[in-house]
Amino acid sequence: MAVKLIAMDLDGTLMSSDHITVTEKTKKALLKAHHLGIKTAIATGRTLSVIGNVLEQVPFIDYVIYSNGASVFDRCKGENVYTSAIPSETVSRLVAVLESYPVYYELYAGGCIHSQADKGKYFKNKDLPQEFLDFYLENIKNHASLSEYAEKNDIEKINLFYFGGEFYDEIKRKLLAVSGIDYTSPVSGDIEMTAKGVNKGAALDNLCKAINFTPDEIMSFGDADNDIEMLQFSGCGIAMANASEECKRAAKYETLSNAQDGIAAAIEKFIFEPLKPKLLVSACLLGENCKYNGGNNYCEDVAGLSAYFNLIPICPECFGGLPIPRVPNEIINGRVVSKNGEDYTKEYGDGAEKSLYIANENNCGYALLKERSPSCGFGKIYDGSFSGTLTSGNGVTADLLDENSIRIFGESEIDKLLDEFDF
Numbered sequence: 001m002a003v004k005l006i007a008m009d010l011d012g013t014l015m016s017s018d019h020i021t022v023t024e025k026t027k028k029a030l031l032k033a034h035h036l037g038i039k040t041a042i043a044t045g046r047t048l049s050v051i052g053n054v055l056e057q058v059p060f061i062d063y064v065i066y067s068n069g070a071s072v073f074d075r076c077k078g079e080n081v082y083t084s085a086i087p088s089e090t091v092s093r094l095v096a097v098l099e100s101y102p103v104y105y106e107l108y109a110g111g112c113i114h115s116q117a118d119k120g121k122y123f124k125n126k127d128l129p130q131e132f133l134d135f136y137l138e139n140i141k142n143h144a145s146l147s148e149y150a151e152k153n154d155i156e157k158i159n160l161f162y163f164g165g166e167f168y169d170e171i172k173r174k175l176l177a178v179s180g181i182d183y184t185s186p187v188s189g190d191i192e193m194t195a196k197g198v199n200k201g202a203a204l205d206n207l208c209k210a211i212n213f214t215p216d217e218i219m220s221f222g223d224a225d226n227d228i229e230m231l232q233f234s235g236c237g238i239a240m241a242n243a244s245e246e247c248k249r250a251a252k253y254e255t256l257s258n259a260q261d262g263i264a265a266a267i268e269k270f271i272f273e274p275l276k277p278k279l280l281v282s283a284c285l286l287g288e289n290c291k292y293n294g295g296n297n298y299c300e301d302v303a304g305l306s307a308y309f310n311l312i313p314i315c316p317e318c319f320g321g322l323p324i325p326r327v328p329n330e331i332i333n334g335r336v337v338s339k340n341g342e343d344y345t346k347e348y349g350d351g352a353e354k355s356l357y358i359a360n361e362n363n364c365g366y367a368l369l370k371e372r373s374p375s376c377g378f379g380k381i382y383d384g385s386f387s388g389t390l391t392s393g394n395g396v397t398a399d400l401l402d403e404n405s406i407r408i409f410g411e412s413e414i415d416k417l418l419d420e421f422d423f
């Protein structure tokens with residue numbers, strides 16, 4: 001999967017639980033993706049006027065899908081590439097219902113939130129931090145008459161915030177009886193209404209058509225039910241661990257929660273990892289207890305190569321069916337012989353064949369192998385006297401890999417290996 005665009009919901013997804021901060025780890029992962037030429041989009045129920053603080057933290061974001069998908073803003077061009085407003089007749093009917101109750105509601109238009117000055121007192125949401133609420137309320141334009149404003153402007157979204165209100169069920173029934181709208185309730189007590197067919201998935205579809213991307217080139221992240229269509233549209237839809245159950249069912253994959261940098265973890269796994277070159281590595285150098293005496297040859301510098309490579313561990317002697325622990329072997333006159341005089345040439349040959357098969361399956365052109373071993377050693381191996389004396393030669397697996405043009409390095413040659421890749 002070659003991802004060309006990453007689309008992300010904000011609250012519960014890109015934002016930390018304070019609804020204000022994007023963590024350093026997530027910013028770093030998104031910036032790295034940006035440097036790889038991958039486009040990024042915010043897909044939010046908010047509108048443009050209340051995401052300035054987000055864009056200050058991730059200024060390289062290319063597109064903003066806002067008002068739950070009613071509009072898509074191209075930040076490079078400075079214009080909307082798609083808009084779908086609620087028909088004016090429908091707006092009038094919805095506003096008439098809302099005006100007949102003592103409720104707080106908002107109209108989203110032209111990238112701003114509009115409200116009626118005297119209704120702010122109805123705004124209550126105990127789940128949101130005060131700092132976020134202050135920021136949010138500061139960015140609302142107040143009007144003497146919201147119904148008059150609604151008559152004269154294209155309305156993208158209407159929000160009713162009515163947490164725990166006694167008329168909630170009655171109002172909801174009346175609003176949903178108005179034809180020509182879609183609605184969502186990302187937070188209990190909140191009803192967000194847009195034109196029929198408007199959602200983040202449809203907006204993403206329109207954005208893809210405008211920039212010639214296909215759904216399988218899209219990775220998206222979400223946590224709430226208003227993210228479902230976006231996750232279903234994307235070739236790689238990923239639900240946060242804190243997502244609703246329905247949202248998780250709509251996604252192909254699940255990542256960690258927003259509090260655990262779930263976006264960064266998934267970008268690492270699905271985008272950065274596959275781009276790393278693969279390196280065959282002796283498993284004992286990575287700490288696997290596969291050495292003849294049941295121990296390992298763990299080397300921190302070798303394990304640290306996972307920052308640059310996808311490490312593919314092999315233990316040719318185990319692949320050849322030899323037990324752990326086992327009597328040590330060395331090469332004498334082209335045969336692999338144990339300290340007890342038993343011949344294990346066939347087992348070493350089998351292990352070498354399996355190692356080559358794994359290298360080919362994984363397209364490994366490079367290997368980092370344990371030096372001096374009768375399997376993995378390259379250039380110098382023990383001389384068959386079991387006295388620790390070295391001689392020129394290759395271990396059986398190293399020899400076969402070398403014959404098949406795989407470049408081999410030992411654990412003392414890490415710098416040389418990194419130089420080859422210009423890391």
Ligand code: SF4
Nearest residue numbers: 282284315370373376
């Ligand atoms: Fe390590 Fe290679 Fe020996 Fe396995 S065969 S224990 S990987 S040196």
